[in-house]
Amino acid sequence: MTGKYATERLCADAGGIARAARILAGGGLVAVPTETVYGLAARADSETAVAGIYLAKGRPSFNPLIVHVADMAMARRLAVVSPAAEALAAAHWPGPLTLVLPRREDAGLAEAVSAGLDTVALRMPAHPAMRELIGAVGAPLAAPSANRSGFISPTRADHVLGSLDGRIDAVLDGGECPRGLESTIVAVRADGSADVLRPGPIDLGEMAKKGAIEAPGQLASHYAPGKPMRLDATKVAPGDFLIGFGAIAGDCTLSASGDLEEAATRLYACLHEAARAPQASIAVAPIPEQGIGRAINDRLRRAATPPA
Ligand code: TXA
Ligand code: MG
Numbered sequence: 517m518t519g520k521y522a523t524e525r526l527c528a529d530a531g532g533i534a535r536a537a538r539i540l541a542g543g544g545l546v547a548v549p550t551e552t553v554y555g556l557a558a559r560a561d562s563e564t565a566v567a568g569i570y571l572a573k574g575r576p577s578f579n580p581l582i583v584h585v586a587d588m589a590m591a592r593r594l595a596v597v598s599p600a601a602e603a604l605a606a607a608h609w610p611g612p613l614t615l616v617l618p619r620r621e622d623a624g625l626a627e628a629v630s631a632g633l634d635t636v637a638l639r640m641p642a643h644p645a646m647r648e649l650i651g652a653v654g655a656p657l658a659a660p661s662a663n664r665s666g667f668i669s670p671t672r673a674d675h676v677l678g679s680l681d682g683r684i685d686a687v688l689d690g691g692e693c694p695r696g697l698e699s700t701i702v703a704v705r706a707d708g709s710a711d712v713l714r715p716g717p718i719d720l721g722e723m724a725k726k727g728a729i730e731a732p733g734q735l736a737s738h739y740a741p742g743k744p745m746r747l748d749a750t751k752v753a754p755g756d757f758l759i760g761f762g763a764i765a766g767d768c769t770l771s772a773s774g775d776l777e778e779a780a781t782r783l784y785a786c787l788h789e790a791a792r793a794p795q796a797s798i799a800v801a802p803i804p805e806q807g808i809g810r811a812i813n814d815r816l817r818r819a820a821t822p823p824a
Contacts (some may be wrong), residue, residue: 581658780811
């Protein structure tokens with residue numbers, strides 16, 4: 517692929533992480549493995565570094581970024597962490613939960629991180645490579661999923677290079693992302709009320725899921741594989757690439773044993789395979805709407821919605 521960068525592929529060992537930290541400290545862009553998906557990281561306190569993320573992804577400027585922190589002290593310097601938010605963080609951090617909180621005026625974050633909102637989305641990741649990087653850089657890292665805007669999220673370094681080669685400084689290859697699906701996003705207000713803005717690996721089932729206004733990135737069409745997609749398919753039509761689940765075996769199968777956690781881990785790899793396949797359309801077997809199945813179906817519905 518062409519672009520102004522000669523994108524380096526780094527191994528996620530001590531040397532690779534040190535090199536990635538130097539690039540990030542200097543304001544560069546590095547795709548980094550997390551337990552959910554690969555994120556395109558840049559220091560969140562630099563206007564120019566954050567502007568680089570939007571440019572590399574072709575991301576609309578109204579869509580804010582998640583800021584990744586190393587510890588609670590860093591989180592409290594960036595946002596007002598209410599007791600309700602502290603309780604959620606204590607239960608689920610480090611891990612695949614993002615909290616949307618009131619942003620502190622003296623947070624020292626690039627303005628573009630919040631895209632004009634007075635809130636900031638914070639996550640303390642569990643993946644050791646991402647944790648070491650935040651520590652080595654000594655600054656919070658902004659990181660959206662490391663894909664071109666609107667396209668399928670990456671769970672392998674090859675997926676990242678497929679859409680961002682030549683547009684970023686480096687990718688840190690840490691193998692496959694263990695959870696495979698983006699974090700659950702919860703907005704917590706000063707009065708302690710909370711809403712799920714995006715379902716994800718952490719099932720907060722009883723919490724209400726709110727509309728799209730507060731999560732500007734939750735557009736109806738997203739994760740687009742670039743061809744028509746049919747959900748709840750029990751039969752293959754001629755010309756379909758079938759994504760199977762449970763008893764329905766496909767060209768790619770999310771989980772032959774019907775395990776929803778395994779299906780989440782494999783979802784984006786199967787969507788990438790379906791996008792590359794010669795078949796003109798994609799059919800997906802029914803996925804139970806329970807636990808992480810809700811988040812899988814949320815992503816599948818967006819992938820099946822044609823761009824406006
Ligand atoms: O697991 C994840 O969350 C991954 C890894 C890399 O951490 N990141 C990720 O980022 O999925 P992204 O940019 O693809 O999705 C972030 C979502 C977007 O829908 C965005 O609109 C929403 O978070 N968001 C960010 N800041 C927000 C804010 N202040 N208020 C409401 N929504 C926000
Ligand atoms: Mg994304």
